[in-house]
Amino acid sequence: MQRLLMALLALAIAACSGLPFNAVAPKVSVADVTIKSLGLMEQRLDVGLRISNPNDFDLTIVALEFELEVNGHPFASGLSHKATLVPAVASALLRVDTYMQSKDLIRQFKRLSQGALAAGVPYRVKGRFKTDKSSGWMPFDHGGVYGGDEKPQDKAI
Template structure:
């Protein structure tokens, strides 16, 4: 019984040490995180209870080695509320000190659109423009251990007609 407990503790410590070593190796590479900004939204054909859009992302690689990716997933919050999500199997490479434009199809529920329309009608976007604040989270799959996660925030202009303007 004691021998079994000792073996279990040894195995647990070995796994913890290996995990810390991998984390340490990843941080020693000095690789900078990719920078991602929303640069546009374009309408796509959708279904009755959803809107579909092409979310245009500019992805910059400030590092001195190329970043290869094989798929992308995103979640977009607008004015503090969940708004759209999407995935794309797109693959490619972001050159060292370079950038690429990636288009990700996203789905927006009718409820999310109604929530935004109600917020704008209630005066929370009183400047009369279609520009609204966003927060973006996502992951580029296939680069490094488990992919490269990213997040950003800013303002984006919604497609004409989406918010009833």
């Protein structure tokens, strides 16, 4: 009876995780950033997020929210409710309208030097998403270095 109870508890915990048992959470990273509009108080960006699905089943991202940090400081944030299919063992690009406050942009310009640009600029994207296979939100956190004299190197955080 105790074994049955433990097995049921393990299944209940796996069901609450949001993905099927033995599934691996998708990886989210920044693919590109494009300026859409510049304003006095706020800038609008188009951020391409690369979502990689290592599982042997398709996932549909139904909602996503994130914050982008550059050089260790807030840069932009965005959210999407656009359903995006991420095929099994593949990746998809999710385009997200993103907003940045002018004060954050000015702060970044003050911190960046020519030497820092040559070395590459560290970034971090963190947030959460919902899939068609999950009842709750699942977090993500990924960092890397953009630009520099060498090839860009991504590292998982």
